Amino acid sequence: xxxxxxxxxxxxxxxxxxxxxxxxxxxxxxxxxxxxxxxxxxxxxxxxxxxxxxxxxxxxxxxxxxxxxxxxxxxxxxxxxxxxxxxxxxxxxxxxxxxxxxxxxxxxxxxxxxxxxxxxxxxxxxxxxxxxxxxxxxxxxxxxxxxxxxxxxxxxxxxxxxxxxxxxxxxxxxxxxxxxxxxxxxxxxxxxxxxxxxxxxxxxxxxxxxxxxxxxxxxxxxxxxxxxxxxxxxxxxxxxxxxxxxxxxxxxxxxxxxxxxxxxxxxxxxxxxxxxxxxxxxxxxxxxxxxxxxxxxxxxxxxxxxxxxxxxxxxxxxxxxxxxxxxxxxxxxxxxxxxxxxxxxxxxxxxxxxxxxxxxxxxxxxxxxxxxxxxx
Amino acid sequence: xxxxxxxxxxxxxxxxxxxxxxxxxxxxxxxxxxxxxxxxxxxxxxxxxxxxxxxxxxxxxxxxxxxxxxxxxxxxxxxxxxxxxxxxxxxxxxxxxxxxxxxxxxxxxxxxxxxxxxxxxxxxxxxxxxxxxxxxxxxxxxxxxxxxxxxxxxxxxxxxxxxxxxxxxxxxxxxxxxxxxxxxxxxxxxxxxxxxxxxxxxxxxxxxxxxxxxxxxxxxxxxxxxxxxxxxxxxxxxxxxxxxxxxxxxxxxxxxxxxxxxxxxxxxxx
Numbered sequence: 122x123x124x125x126x127x128x129x130x131x132x133x134x135x136x137x138x139x140x141x142x143x144x145x146x147x148x149x150x151x152x153x154x155x156x157x158x159x160x161x162x163x164x165x166x167x168x169x170x171x172x173x174x175x176x177x178x179x180x181x182x183x184x185x186x187x188x189x190x191x192x193x194x195x196x197x198x199x200x201x202x203x204x205x206x207x208x209x210x211x212x213x214x215x216x217x218x219x220x221x222x223x224x225x226x227x228x229x230x231x232x233x234x235x236x237x238x239x240x241x242x243x244x245x246x247x248x249x250x251x252x253x254x255x256x257x258x259x260x261x262x263x264x265x266x267x268x269x270x271x272x273x274x275x276x277x278x279x280x281x282x283x284x285x286x287x288x289x290x291x292x293x294x295x296x297x298x299x300x301x302x303x304x305x306x307x308x309x310x311x312x313x314x315x316x317x318x319x320x321x322x323x324x325x326x327x328x329x330x331x332x333x334x335x336x337x338x339x340x341x342x343x344x345x346x347x348x349x350x351x352x353x354x355x356x357x358x359x360x361x362x363x364x365x366x367x368x369x370x371x372x373x374x375x376x377x378x379x380x381x382x383x384x385x386x387x388x389x390x391x392x393x394x395x396x397x398x399x400x401x402x403x404x405x406x407x408x409x410x411x412x413x414x415x416x417x418x419x420x421x422x423x424x425x426x427x428x429x430x431x432x433x434x435x436x437x438x439x440x441x442x443x444x445x446x447x448x449x450x451x452x453x454x455x456x457x458x459x460x461x462x463x464x465x466x467x468x469x470x471x472x473x474x475x476x477x478x479x480x481x482x483x484x485x486x487x488x489x490x491x492x493x494x495x496x497x
Numbered sequence: 498x499x500x501x502x503x504x505x506x507x508x509x510x511x512x513x514x515x516x517x518x519x520x521x522x523x524x525x526x527x528x529x530x531x532x533x534x535x536x537x538x539x540x541x542x543x544x545x546x547x548x549x550x551x552x553x554x555x556x557x558x559x560x561x562x563x564x565x566x567x568x569x570x571x572x573x574x575x576x577x578x579x580x581x582x583x584x585x586x587x588x589x590x591x592x593x594x595x596x597x598x599x600x601x602x603x604x605x606x607x608x609x610x611x612x613x614x615x616x617x618x619x620x621x622x623x624x625x626x627x628x629x630x631x632x633x634x635x636x637x638x639x640x641x642x643x644x645x646x647x648x649x650x651x652x653x654x655x656x657x658x659x660x661x662x663x664x665x666x667x668x669x670x671x672x673x674x675x676x677x678x679x680x681x682x683x684x685x686x687x688x689x690x691x692x693x694x695x696x697x698x699x700x701x702x703x704x705x706x707x708x709x710x711x712x713x714x715x716x717x718x719x720x721x722x723x724x725x726x727x728x729x730x731x732x733x734x735x736x737x738x739x740x741x742x743x744x745x746x747x748x749x750x751x752x753x754x755x756x757x758x759x760x761x762x763x764x765x766x767x
């Protein structure tokens with residue numbers, strides 16, 4: 122790729138005393154991408170965002186914005202803007218003055234006409250035209266969120282940083298804002314870097330997801346790759362719902378391995394990393410990759426324990442002797458599928474090769490971070 | 498239980514109520530009420546010594562409160578940036594400064610000032626070209642210094658509390674929006690802590706305006722209103738004193754209420 126990345130991390134490590142928050146990260150984010158930094162709390166994603174914003178300095182390595190090393194550059198000289206988790210709107214200023222705040226710092230000064238024109242445009246963009254004279258505390262959470270967006274975007278930053286921007290909104294509003302953010306990003310065409318612990322949010326909104334754990338990047342890829350081809354056990358478990366079954370490798374054949382489950386059943390699974398004969402593995406099975414049928418017709422037999430009806434689909438908790446409880450998701454509107462009742466015996470089937478086998482106890486693997494670059 | 502509460506409040510406030518009541522006494526004595534009149538207010542305000550003392554008190558209170566508001570706020574801002582251990586030490590010292598009895602502040606300030614004058618005055622005199630060197634002495638300056646010292650701790654505490662509840666994100670947001678640290682201070686931090694600074698000023702003013710003990714030690718030849726009242730009581734309590742007391746009381750209560758109102762205004766929101 123020839124274009125200069127909007128954001129680049131080169132060997133970035135951040136330590137707080139003896140605690141390592143971010144460990145040797147290499148990452149390049151190309152222009153006009155919507156990237157999500159996804160991970161559990163304490164994985165270092167917010168620290169990464171704050172290092173882009175300039176609120177934290179890397180202990181080692183360097184952060185580049187559009188090819189410029191940002192070492193020693195304070196936040197107020199960086200061409201990025203941030204939407205804070207709690208919005209951090211200035212309570213003593215009204216909506217318009219909040220949005221105009223960044224524009225007023227420009228040197229040489231912008232004319233007040235210019236400022237009010239741009240402010241008006243920004244407010245219209247987030248559908249808050251006419252709200253300029255409102256006080257911040259008079260706005261709803263969703264409106265405050267949009268003011269925070271307008272306040273950042275009005276400055277036409279190279280990159281917009283979003284720190285868990287939807288965490289404080291209720292579910293309905295969150296879905297609306299996800300769509301709105303996606304549209305905005307396409308419309309303006311600048312890079313958005315979103316930090317979230319919500320895997321659904323990361324998968325649904327972004328072009329690329331960067332999964333982090335323990336201060337490292339575990340996997341970087343498009344949402345579908347992350348979901349379908351998780352790099353390791355941690356990603357498989359963290360992103361989406363999955364069933365993890367313990368077993369042992371009993372046969373190797375090319376890309377597939379035969380895994381003997383706890384009850385003796387042998388299933389064919391794909392491997393992501395080299396596995397040895399006899400190695401203890403965890404097999405990941407997505408609930409929607411399981412099919413349910415009459416007893417004896419599948420790979421495993423079990424009993425329906427619970428059913429959660431979700432409209433077009435239903436989720437089942439199925440107890441399989443010797444293995445445990447499996448979560449299955451079945452679409453009963455397609456192909457004349459049946460609704461199974463709790464207590465009913467049922468067979469669980471899956472296509473060979475859908476299960477993914479991972480070495481066990483290797484969620485935080487010691488894999489070296491290669492220079493990860495998104496190819497768009 | 499209710500009767501007990503009534504008794505407690507009566508014990509607390511009855512004397513004050515009586516002072517106010519007798520300020521409207523038509524008679525000459527503070528012990529028997531002979532009719533309603535506001536004549537004592539007129540007499541009080543026509544008394545040149547009293548007016549002089551009132552002016553002194555107003556000047557000293559305003560100056561020392563300004564000094565306290567400025568230095569106290571600066572101290573609070575500085576303390577917001579130091580480490581937790583240093584912070585704890587200074588917070589304890591500030592708290593101690595507030596609970597030290599007035600008598601102790603008065604006498605220690607007096608001793609300190611006299612010692613200081615004893616060193617500075619001969620030194621200045623030895624350098625001065627003629628026989629009339631300026632001499633530091635007790636007076637306005639010493640009262641303002643003594644009051645300012647105490648109130649400074651008060652302001653630093655009030656402003657410090659406000660600063661502590663200031664959302665750090667606001668400062669970061671301002672910085673993120675291209676504002677230099679100076680602009681951030683001016684446009685974000687100052688407006689957020691202003692109610693506390695004003696409240697601190699008002700409380701400092703009230704303290705200085707009402708203070709007798711500290712002023713008595715360091716006043717030198719100057720007379721403040723409380724010192725004047727104290728001195729006139731020796732000549733017998735007249736309703737004139739009651740009138741002055743009532744004025745001071747009303748002014749103080751008003752200022753304290755105003756300070757509380759300021760502190761409740763525009764709480765930093767999150």
